[in-house]
Amino acid sequence: MPGHELLYGRNAVAEALQGRRQPRRLFIAEGVKEDERLRAIIRHAAEIELDIDRPPRMMLDDVTRGANHQGVALEASEYEYLDFDEAIHAPGTVLVLDHLQDPQNFGTLLRAAEAAGVAGVIIPQDRAVAVTPAVVNASAGAVEHLAVALVPNLARGLDTLKRAGWWIIGLDSGPGSVGLYSTEIPTPVALVVVTEGSGIGQNVRGRCDLLVSLPLHGKVASLNAATAGAIALFELLRRESLAGSDLGEPHPAVD
Numbered sequence: 360m361p362g363h364e365l366l367y368g369r370n371a372v373a374e375a376l377q378g379r380r381q382p383r384r385l386f387i388a389e390g391v392k393e394d395e396r397l398r399a400i401i402r403h404a405a406e407i408e409l410d411i412d413r414p415p416r417m418m419l420d421d422v423t424r425g426a427n428h429q430g431v432a433l434e435a436s437e438y439e440y441l442d443f444d445e446a447i448h449a450p451g452t453v454l455v456l457d458h459l460q461d462p463q464n465f466g467t468l469l470r471a472a473e474a475a476g477v478a479g480v481i482i483p484q485d486r487a488v489a490v491t492p493a494v495v496n497a498s499a500g501a502v503e504h505l506a507v508a509l510v511p512n513l514a515r516g517l518d519t520l521k522r523a524g525w526w527i528i529g530l531d532s533g534p535g536s537v538g539l540y541s542t543e544i545p546t547p548v549a550l551v552v553v554t555e556g557s558g559i560g561q562n563v564r565g566r567c568d569l570l571v572s573l574p575l576h577g578k579v580a581s582l583n584a585a586t587a588g589a590i591a592l593f594e595l596l597r598r599e600s601l602a603g604s605d606l607g608e609p610h611p612a613v614d
Contacts, residue, residue, distance in 0.1 A: 364437050366492050367419070367428035369396045374500025376403050381436040385409050388416035391430030400431065426496065438490040438502070443516065446479035446508035450547055452595050453525060454588070455481045457513060457553040457563055460488050464585045466497020468552065471589035473501035475596045478547075480507045481516055517549065517566040525549040529567035530591050531559045532581065536570035539594055544569065546602065548595055552588040 363383060366375050373396060376382060385404045391397070404411055419428050447453055454472045459465045465488050472480060488494060489509075490502055510516035517527050528544060529536075529551040551567060553559045559567065573587055582590075 362437060363434055364492055365422060365432055365434055366495055367423045367426055367432045368496040368500075369394075369400065369429045369431050370499040371492070371496045371503075372431050372433040372500070373400050373403075374503040375433055375435055375495065376400065376407075378500075378503030379439045380503070382407070382409050383434040383436075385411045386419060386432040386434070387411060387413055388419050388428075388430040389413050390416070397431065423492075426493070438495070438507075440490070440509050441479075441506050443481070443508045443510055443519065446481060446506040447520065447523060447525075448506070449478040451476065451478035451599070452547060452592065453477065453479050453481060453520060453549040454592065455513070455517065455520075455527075455549050455551045456483075456487065456584075457551055457559055458483060458487045459552070459554050459584055460486070461554070461584075462488050462491060462493040463497045464554075464583055466494040466499075466502070467585035468588045469494070469498040469505060469507075470501040471585070471592055473498070473505050475589075475592040477592065478506070480505055481510055481513070481520075481549075482507065483513045484509045484511050514562045514566055517551075517563065520549045521566070526569070527551060527567045529553075529559045529564060529570045530572070530587060531564070531567075531570045532572040533558050533570070536572040538574055539571040539591060540574065542569070542571060544571070544595070544598065546595075546599065550588070550591055550595065552584050552591070554584055 366372055419432055454477050495502055525547050526545045527549050573590055
């Protein structure tokens with residue numbers, strides 16, 4: 360249905376019912392085994408007087424195109440992106456995703472970002488995966504509680520972040536990068552994460568104040584974006600915790 364999406368999976372549905380979306384109808388497959396998570400979903404649906412349908416499981420298989428829906432789906436309004444200014448309203452680390460295209464990677468990183476308490480997430484409008492039901496499921500519903508903004512031009516968005524006081528730190532193992540754990544990093548940080556193997560594009564790289572990399576001591580030459588991004592986010596969170604509420608020196612203005 361235009362203007363609406365079908366979310367699936369128990370965690371995704373439970374979090375969506377507590378997020379910004381407007382729920383329309385809850386679907387619970389016939390004969391599905393109820394656990395505490397599902398019972399909580401049913402109680403919440405009853406509290407908000409949400410219609411509940413009990414279709415055959417095969418019907419949910421069809422409408423979710425064979426996804427692992429766990430017997431639960433929710434018809435709800437489309438994901439609500441925030442304006443750029445809203446997404447960076449709160450102080451703290453901002454996550455900037457440079458054209459991630461894999462829904463699983465994207466969702467996993469968003470889950471880590473929400474757990475790390477990022478202030479907001481910035482993604483480009485084009486050539487990148489959006490917040491789809493697959494991404495919501497991969498994030499275990501965490502994206503429903505994140506401030507995510509779409510920007511038409513990622514480089515210009517970084518310029519705006521600089522003017523607002525953020526330092527642009529690119530997670531990249533290419534030339535010019537320094538070790539994350541052995542480097543002083545000013546705060547607040549806008550952390551740029553890119554798809555594995557592609558490297559940060561020149562236009563975005565030119566906006567970075569610092570490029571950092573993770574030390575790899577095993578035989579694997581790289582980590583995927585979700586794993587590398589999560590490690591970096593929690594290292595930044597550790598440093599923020601040690602520094603208390605101090606957000607560091609303001610970033611110099613961009614001409």
